[in-house]
Amino acid sequence: MNVIEQIKMSVAVAFADLYNVEIVAKDILINNTKPEFEGDYTVVLFSFVKQLQKKPEILGNELGNYLITKHHNLFEKFNVIKGFLNITISDKVWLHFLQQESSNKHFGINTSSSHKVMVEYSSPNTNKPLHLGHLRNNFLGWSIAEILKANGHDVIKSCIVNDRGIHICKSMIAWKMFANNATPESTQTKGDHFVGNYYVQFNNEYKKQVDALIAKGITKEQAEKDVPIMKATQQMLLDWEAGNPDVIALWKTMNSWVYAGFDETYKKIGSNFDKIYYESNTYLLGKNLVEKGLEKNVFYKKDDGSVWIDLTEDGLDEKIVQRKDGTSVYITQDIGLAEQRYNEYKANESIYVIGDEQNYHMKVLKLICQKLQLPSADGIYHLSYGMVELPTGKMKSREGTVVDADDLVAEMIQISKQKTEELGKVNDFTNAELEELYQMIGLGALKFFLLRVDPKKKIIFNPEESIDFHGFTAPFIQYTHARIKSIIRKNDIAALAEISLLTLEKEVIKQLEQFPAALVEAAQEHDPSKMAIYIFNTAQLFNSFYAQHSITQAENEQKKQLRLHIAQLTAQVIKTGMSVLGIGVPERM
Numbered sequence: 127m128n129v130i131e132q133i134k135m136s137v138a139v140a141f142a143d144l145y146n147v148e149i150v151a152k153d154i155l156i157n158n159t160k161p162e163f164e165g166d167y168t169v170v171l172f173s174f175v176k177q178l179q180k181k182p183e184i185l186g187n188e189l190g191n192y193l194i195t196k197h198h199n200l201f202e203k204f205n206v207i208k209g210f211l212n213i214t215i216s217d218k219v220w221l222h223f224l225q226q227e228s229s230n231k232h233f234g235i236n237t238s239s240s241h242k243v244m245v246e247y248s249s250p251n252t253n254k255p256l257h258l259g260h261l262r263n264n265f266l267g268w269s270i271a272e273i274l275k276a277n278g279h280d281v282i283k284s285c286i287v288n289d290r291g292i293h294i295c296k297s298m299i300a301w302k303m304f305a306n307n308a309t310p311e312s313t314q315t316k317g318d319h320f321v322g323n324y325y326v327q328f329n330n331e332y333k334k335q336v337d338a339l340i341a342k343g344i345t346k347e348q349a350e351k352d353v354p355i356m357k358a359t360q361q362m363l364l365d366w367e368a369g370n371p372d373v374i375a376l377w378k379t380m381n382s383w384v385y386a387g388f389d390e391t392y393k394k395i396g397s398n399f400d401k402i403y404y405e406s407n408t409y410l411l412g413k414n415l416v417e418k419g420l421e422k423n424v425f426y427k428k429d430d431g432s433v434w435i436d437l438t439e440d441g442l443d444e445k446i447v448q449r450k451d452g453t454s455v456y457i458t459q460d461i462g463l464a465e466q467r468y469n470e471y472k473a474n475e476s477i478y479v480i481g482d483e484q485n486y487h488m489k490v491l492k493l494i495c496q497k498l499q500l501p502s503a504d505g506i507y508h509l510s511y512g513m514v515e516l517p518t519g520k521m522k523s524r525e526g527t528v529v530d531a532d533d534l535v536a537e538m539i540q541i542s543k544q545k546t547e548e549l550g551k552v553n554d555f556t557n558a559e560l561e562e563l564y565q566m567i568g569l570g571a572l573k574f575f576l577l578r579v580d581p582k583k584k585i586i587f588n589p590e591e592s593i594d595f596h597g598f599t600a601p602f603i604q605y606t607h608a609r610i611k612s613i614i615r616k617n618d619i620a621a622l623a624e625i626s627l628l629t630l631e632k633e634v635i636k637q638l639e640q641f642p643a644a645l646v647e648a649a650q651e652h653d654p655s656k657m658a659i660y661i662f663n664t665a666q667l668f669n670s671f672y673a674q675h676s677i678t679q680a681e682n683e684q685k686k687q688l689r690l691h692i693a694q695l696t697a698q699v700i701k702t703g704m705s706v707l708g709i710g711v712p713e714r715m
Contacts, residue, residue: 411462
């Protein structure tokens with residue numbers, strides 16, 4: 127139980143003893159005391175004043191005196207200012223915490239939960255390589271999975287690969303038209319890039335053919351339907367669905383090229399999955415649920431034979447779940463896959479990391495699953511996120527204007543190399559150590575920049591800003607960690623003595639003690655930015671403390687040991703906090 131929880135429990139007991147009133151501990155609001163007032167934590171009293179019919183000042187003094195008397199080992203003193211009870215925690219509490227946890231490499235990690243969660247992220251198309259938008263998706267999915275693991279949950283990382291459909295056939299047709307049997311190997315091109323180039327070529331040829339038909343006097347709308355390349359693509363899709371051996375063989379070959387490219391990128395960015403689903407295996411799922419839904423009157427059939435659900439009473443509209451020819455639509459597949467995944471893993475929660483353009487789709491999915499009374503329904507959670515844009519605007523994959531993930535990672539590593547060399551502190555590193563350092567800094571900067579804001583917010587990505595060693599960035603945090611490790615390497619750490627704490631010493635310990643709660647908050651809110659902000663604030667506070675209070679030249683040995691313990695736990699908290707974001711921290715820098 128952390129200090130804030132102890133305060134809440136103590137205050138709840140005080141209410142029961144003093145006023146015979148039962149207050150739920152979690153409903154008691156505790157804040158950090160404002161810097162201009164004396165105290166560590168503040169109990170907000172206003173919500174209880176009316177219930178107890180007491181003036182805030184009287185209530186505060188009665189509670190304060192009770193807490194000091196009954197819990198003198200925890201509370202040292204108090205003051206009341208305008209309905210706020212400011213409490214000072216005994217230095218012994220902070221010293222005991224520091225002695226207990228400063229060498230604990232697992233501090234903050236919980237292993238006691240039986241909650242099972244599936245996190246689905248990445249979900250790429252096999253007609254193009256991963257791009258900047260995919261990176262935000264991967265980093266969000268991977269980090270929330272790790273944050274949940276750190277909270278003790280049993281986590282399954284999953285991915286659904288969109289490996290079929292008209293967009294895949296576009297790349298296939300373009301390859302047949304323009305490749306002359308070229309392969310990634312023959313052109314020395316990474317497989318996903320190779321296939322993606324043909325997706326762009328398809329679009330260029332499509333525009334050319336549309337323009338040619340318009341020049342002959344055909345309307346643009348009709349030209350877009352009649353162009354030979356689109357008709358050939360549509361026929362290829364029909365052939366694929368019919369199991370045409372030649373089409374299936376080409377589809378498998380081109381997808382294998384893409385998967386090899388994806389694997390290389392995933393390895394580079396540190397993304398991995400426990401289970402991968404393929405749309406080619408799942409696109410027929412859900413048809414049995416359509417029949418069940420009709421039997422339960424969840425769905426209804428129109429005169430043309432198509433099946434729908436009416437969600438107008440839920441504030442949405444009518445949604446088709448099966449076409450008149452009996453084929454399923456995307457929502458049907460998603461319902462079927464939700465059922466299949468639950469049957470396989472029995473997860474309590476299923477988190478879908480999907481862009482905010484799919485907010486409506488995900489609302490419909492959850493509603494339908496609930497109305498069908500699927501056991502997975504209530505556990506569906508959409509981790510919605512905003513798009514990533516460049517200062518120049520949006521990206522368009524069909525026009526080849528996306529920021530390629532591989533290119534961006536390479537650029538970030540190059541920028542980290544340049545910035546590190548400018549600082550001139552790399553003379554005693556081997557070439558191998560330098561390469562590892564540049565990769566850690568570059569990739570860390572990229573991940574942190576994409577994770578440091580609320581997922582729901584849009585991001586304008588700026589590579590130079592992300593790698594600033596003095597800003598709200600990973601390199602700033604990484605440098606703080608390396609700086610601390612350098613201090614620890616040069617000094618022996620011994621047991622703590624009982625000693626009074628200076629203000630900044632106490633502030634850093636307070637901040638560190640809240641790390642487990644920060645991990646819990648990030649998990650509960652499905653928001654890695656909570657952890658990014660907490661770790662940045664921790665690094666920033668430590669630097670303020672270190673700027674004012676020397677460690678190696680402390681006033682005496684007792685103070686030196688106190689500060690070494692603070693430094694050691696700070697480094698561990700930074701390392702653990704950054705690791706759940708997928709970011710490494712160097713031992714030296």
